[in-house]
Structure formats: structure tokens, C-alpha cells
Amino acid sequence: MIVKQHADAAQEFIKDEARTDWHDETLWFVRNKRDKAVNTLPEWEILREWASHIKDHTLSNLDHYLKSFEEKAVENGIHVHWAATAEDHNRIIHKIIADNKIDKIVKSKSMLTEECHLNDYLQNKGIQILDSDLGEYIVQLRKETPSHIVLPAIHLKRQDVSETFHEHLNTEKGNYDPQYLAGTARHYLRDRFIEAELAITGVNFAIAESGGFVVCTNEGNADMGVHSANIHIACMGIEKIIPKAEHLGVFLRLLTRSATGQPITTFSSHFNKPRSGQQMHLVIVDNGRSRQLGRPDFRNSLKCIRCAACFNTCPVYRRSGGHSYHSTVAGPIGSILNPNLDMKANSDLPFASTLCGSCSNVCPVKIDIHDQLWKWRQEIVANGYVGNGKKVGMHGMAWVLTNPKIYRTVGRIGRWVMRTFPFILNNKLNPWYKQREMPQAPQKSFRDWYKENQ
Amino acid sequence: MPDRIMKVGLFIPCYIDQFYPDVAKATYQLLKKLGCELTYPINQTCCGQPMANSGFSNLTKGCDVNFVKNFKGFDYIVCPSGSCVLHIKEHLKDGGTPAELEKIRQSVFELSEFLVDILKIDQLNASFPHKVGMHISCHGQRGLHLSSMSERVSPAFSKTEHLLSMVKGLELLKPERLDECCGFGGTFCVFEEAVSVKMGEDRIKEHLVNGVEFICGGDTSCLMHFEGILKRQGSKVKTIHLAEILNSAL
Numbered sequence: 001m002i003v004k005q006h007a008d009a010a011q012e013f014i015k016d017e018a019r020t021d022w023h024d025e026t027l028w029f030v031r032n033k034r035d036k037a038v039n040t041l042p043e044w045e046i047l048r049e050w051a052s053h054i055k056d057h058t059l060s061n062l063d064h065y066l067k068s069f070e071e072k073a074v075e076n077g078i079h080v081h082w083a084a085t086a087e088d089h090n091r092i093i094h095k096i097i098a099d100n101k102i103d104k105i106v107k108s109k110s111m112l113t114e115e116c117h118l119n120d121y122l123q124n125k126g127i128q129i130l131d132s133d134l135g136e137y138i139v140q141l142r143k144e145t146p147s148h149i150v151l152p153a154i155h156l157k158r159q160d161v162s163e164t165f166h167e168h169l170n171t172e173k174g175n176y177d178p179q180y181l182a183g184t185a186r187h188y189l190r191d192r193f194i195e196a197e198l199a200i201t202g203v204n205f206a207i208a209e210s211g212g213f214v215v216c217t218n219e220g221n222a223d224m225g226v227h228s229a230n231i232h233i234a235c236m237g238i239e240k241i242i243p244k245a246e247h248l249g250v251f252l253r254l255l256t257r258s259a260t261g262q263p264i265t266t267f268s269s270h271f272n273k274p275r276s277g278q279q280m281h282l283v284i285v286d287n288g289r290s291r292q293l294g295r296p297d298f299r300n301s302l303k304c305i306r307c308a309a310c311f312n313t314c315p316v317y318r319r320s321g322g323h324s325y326h327s328t329v330a331g332p333i334g335s336i337l338n339p340n341l342d343m344k345a346n347s348d349l350p351f352a353s354t355l356c357g358s359c360s361n362v363c364p365v366k367i368d369i370h371d372q373l374w375k376w377r378q379e380i381v382a383n384g385y386v387g388n389g390k391k392v393g394m395h396g397m398a399w400v401l402t403n404p405k406i407y408r409t410v411g412r413i414g415r416w417v418m419r420t421f422p423f424i425l426n427n428k429l430n431p432w433y434k435q436r437e438m439p440q441a442p443q444k445s446f447r448d449w450y451k452e453n454q
Numbered sequence: 455m456p457d458r459i460m461k462v463g464l465f466i467p468c469y470i471d472q473f474y475p476d477v478a479k480a481t482y483q484l485l486k487k488l489g490c491e492l493t494y495p496i497n498q499t500c501c502g503q504p505m506a507n508s509g510f511s512n513l514t515k516g517c518d519v520n521f522v523k524n525f526k527g528f529d530y531i532v533c534p535s536g537s538c539v540l541h542i543k544e545h546l547k548d549g550g551t552p553a554e555l556e557k558i559r560q561s562v563f564e565l566s567e568f569l570v571d572i573l574k575i576d577q578l579n580a581s582f583p584h585k586v587g588m589h590i591s592c593h594g595q596r597g598l599h600l601s602s603m604s605e606r607v608s609p610a611f612s613k614t615e616h617l618l619s620m621v622k623g624l625e626l627l628k629p630e631r632l633d634e635c636c637g638f639g640g641t642f643c644v645f646e647e648a649v650s651v652k653m654g655e656d657r658i659k660e661h662l663v664n665g666v667e668f669i670c671g672g673d674t675s676c677l678m679h680f681e682g683i684l685k686r687q688g689s690k691v692k693t694i695h696l697a698e699i700l701n702s703a704l
Contacts, residue, residue: 007645011648035605042607045607045608351508351646352646353642354640355640357592357597358596358605361596362605381509381512394505397504398502398510402520403516404497414472432643438682439678446475447471447494450482
């Protein structure tokens, strides 16, 4: 499959301007809700600082905290599995399913399982998973991927959802009423929860001192699945660890205010040990995270708590849609995480930004996202993942700008050409000119004027 | 204003030198009138940002060396562009001893922060009786903290607004999204042309709703992007650099 580069996919997205405006305004609304929520806390910036320090400390002592977490979790009766790669993660989960001869599986939202392409892996083995988060359920029915890590179906309007539900759930054609649509999905999902034999969840926070973990949802779908099924598999990246339960007092306050502007998720469920007769499994996944941890410039991207505030604030994301990032995690944070997973395939992403810096400002754990975008650009060029045209252009530009006399000559000739033969630049080969006029080229540069007038 | 006349080096970004000399002239005249001993080092070219932001910071050595050669020895280096100043502050790495480079990084100022923080001007004999929309440029704002930022929980302030409040007759109008990026983004404006233009059009729309005659900013790069779109739209709205307003009828 040919994957479109971000710029090309974005251009496609923008062709439907009304929809682009709607997408932009919807996410801007979420950003505004976030602003209102964070401004109710005078201590907001201090909380961000604490969260950042806790995560920095944890990442610097990750081996210690992971071991102590595992020890406690095992003591609590949780089966702990370690997965070095996405394949390992999928294989481990498949084995649990196969060993227990399960075929009724519900999964609440877990971006890690998306990152590992668990659904596809299991489907190839004849096993169907039902995504129980409403947004994820919608995109699953449409055979799409989430376009946003918190709002997976944010690229869809209720009219789209209505059509999808009409096709798959036999809802009334043309009925766009959100309550009707959500009610139908709720009814359908309720039966799936009741018959579920195995529930897969993600993990928002894993607590090293207790071996317990916390799963945050707004729909309660993680709880519904887990409480009904006899087997619970929770999947987490190695970076989800926090040292102490009391640190939740920092992170839970930051997470949902940043994500949706709510004070806290509707459900913040704490899992510590299996109930009687239940199997509880925890799959702890590396999949490139330790490699990222070893990159001094990029290690603190692992502080991310997946709130997606950087998506909602990003003017590029809002106008290009999540799918243009061709990755599980889109948006600014995705653009600094994905090059670690595959630098060549994701070499376009760090350039899908104006480096405006809004992402770093909203980040609840103070990841220097826009600085890392800049640094990834250097890394990508150094590794040769850059077009020849751009390379030649940059070398030429550097040569001109290094030599004052050449700079002045090129400037003078350039301005003369622009004035005398404007068609040389004012044509469709010039991407600037496609939708913008070129600046007017003056007779004299400032330097010319200065020399005459000083 | 400080008692001593300060030796100030005027740092004019390459594209302003070539395409927007009026912005440079206004900056020059303004600083002169405010009593600075002002020099424009005539062999300056570019800070190197276009290469660095495109991933080619390995090619900026020549620009660094030339910059240091031109700007060594000034008390202050002043530039009518937050973006170029930020680049020097964050990425100047060649062309002098670590102490020399540090001194340059510490003494380079964007025009409005120089006027407010160093010259501490509290009045201006300027007049610009027009409806002006303010565009906040990202690098000046989020990089140099020329104003508070809508994402942060902090008291509101703006050095630019403080300066514009001294201009007689000027009616300042703010867009609904106070500090969203214009979409210029250096080479982003051509490599991500569609998003870039859409961002610019959306910003302009908010200013047009306010009925502005001018869109004013502290970075000519953002303004050049707006100007290109406005002209294509056949709009009468003009772009203007902060320096040109502050220098008007001074």
C-alpha cells in the first residue's frame, strides 16, 4: 500500500473546505474547553511542573520502577508478561485467548493495541475483537483507524455515523439524532459486554509501589467489559509507570482537563488484583520505547500521558485530520514518537508543523514537542531521508547566504528578474504562487538605501 | 531611557533587506530618533534559520561565522523580527569563542522588547489613525515571551500592545483566536502549501470580520504570507510592520 505523505494527504483533506472548517472548529472548541478548565486552577503551571519532574525521575529510574511494579503485581496475583516488540505483544495475547479457548472478546480503548495492530493480527487468526469505546466502535465498523487518540471518530460527522449505523445496526436511514444513534450502539454493546469472556483494556497509570494500575474512560466501557468477563488483559507501554499512588493526585487532575476540559474522567478505575475466579494479565510492552529512552534529545517524549491536548491546539492537525499522519498516534506528539518507530516511513511528520510552539505550551507534562520536531528534522536529514531537490536547494541557499557579495548579487538579479519577467516565478511550478501573490520586488535593497542615506 | 548612548547593531533579516526595505528603514529611523548610536553592519546576510528549520543546521556554519563577524562588539543587536532573533538565541553555534557567542545571544533583541525592556520608552510621538488588527507571531510570543500566551495560566501582558497604546488615533482590534499561527512556518509555506494557505486565510477572515484596514505584526514573514493571500483575494486590507506604525509621524 502506498502511504501518502502528510502534505499530500492534507491537501486532499482541505479540498472539502466546509468539512475542514468544521473539523477545525470542533477541535478548537475542545481546546477552548481545556483553557476554561485549566484557568480554574491557579496552581495549573505548578502541577505541570510536578508532573514533568515525576515523569523525568521515573524515566531515569525506569528499570527499578518496572521491577518493583512487576514484583508487587505478581504478589497481587496478576500474571505479568513482557513484550519486547509489537509481535511479542500480539503473540502473548493470542496465546492467552487460545489457551482459554475464547471467542467473545471486548476491548476498551488502548492506543498501544492499535500501535501493535492487534486487531489485524487476531483477525488473521480468525479471532474477532469488538472495540467497545463508541468512537472506536464506529471506526471499526467503517474499517478505518482512529484519527485522534482521545476522540477516535472526530473526523466523522453524525451524518456519517448515521449511515454507518444504518448499514451495520439497521438504524433508521437519515436519522442523525445523536441520542438515538448512541442509544442504539449502547443497546448493541450491552449484549456484547454481557456475553464477553475476555476483556482487553489499556493502562493509563501503573503504580510501582502497589502493583496496581488505573484505567480512565468516560464511557465506563472498560469496567463493563472487565467486570463481566472472567479474563482481563491490560496492555501497557513501559513508560506508563508512576512511582506512587499519591502521584495520581497530580496526573488525574492534569489528564482530563488537558484532554477535554473535564475536571476528571467519568471513570478512573483502579485495578489491584484479580477477583475470585478471574484471571488478570498485564502485558508490558517496549516496542521501541527503550530505544527512544536512549536518545537524549527525544527521551522525554516518553513522558506523554496521551491527553491529545497537542492535537487539539495544533493548527496543522486541525486542518489536516488525523489520518494525514498515517500513524496510530497523530498530531504533534505522534510526529516526535513515530520517527523512532520507523524514521524513513515517518520522515515527513516532523515537517508537518510550523514550529509555532503551541503544543509544548499545552502539554501537561511539559514535553518540549516543538523543539523535538526541530531536532527530528536534523536527524532525518542527517540520515539521508530527504529529497534531492530540497538537499540541492539548501546547499545552494547556504552558499549564497554565506558570501555577502554573492548574496547581494543574487538578490539584485533576483529582484530584477521578478520585476522584469514576473512569469518566471508567477506560474504553477511555484507553490507559493498557487494561492498567493509574490512580494513586490523593490529597486533597492535596504543596504542600498542605507549606503546612500546614512 | 538609559543615560548612556548605546552602540546598537541593526540586524535586518535577509528577506526584509531584499523585499521589504521600508520595514528596515522604519526600524532604523525609529531607533535613531530614540537616540541610539545605530550601525547597520553592511556585510550581514542571513541568520541561517531557513536551513536550520529545514533540518540542515549542519549548513549554517557560514551564516554563523558571518553573523558574528558583523555583530561582534555591539552593546545591543536589534532586529525587527522575533523569529530571526530566536534563531540566533537558540542556534548560533559557530564563529567565535563560547564567551563571544554567549554575549551575542544575550545581547540580541527583537525590536519591541528592546523598546520596552531596554529603552523603557513610555511615550511616543506617533500617530496612526486607523483600524489595526494585531497578529501575534509565534516565535516572538512563545519563543521570546513578548506577550502572554493563551495556553498558559499566567497574567496577561503584551509588549507590542503596550507600544501600540502609545500611538495616537490607532484603534487596535484583536482576532477571536488571539494567538493562532498564521501558517507561514518558513519552508512549511511551500512544502505544506495547502495547510499553510488555509491557516493564513482563516487568520485573515477573523481580521476582516473586525473591519480592519491594516494587519500589523512584528514579523514580516507572517505579514508577507498574509499580503500574498490578501492580494490574491483582491482585498484592500494592507499589512504593516509594527516598526512602520511606531515610526509614523514621529
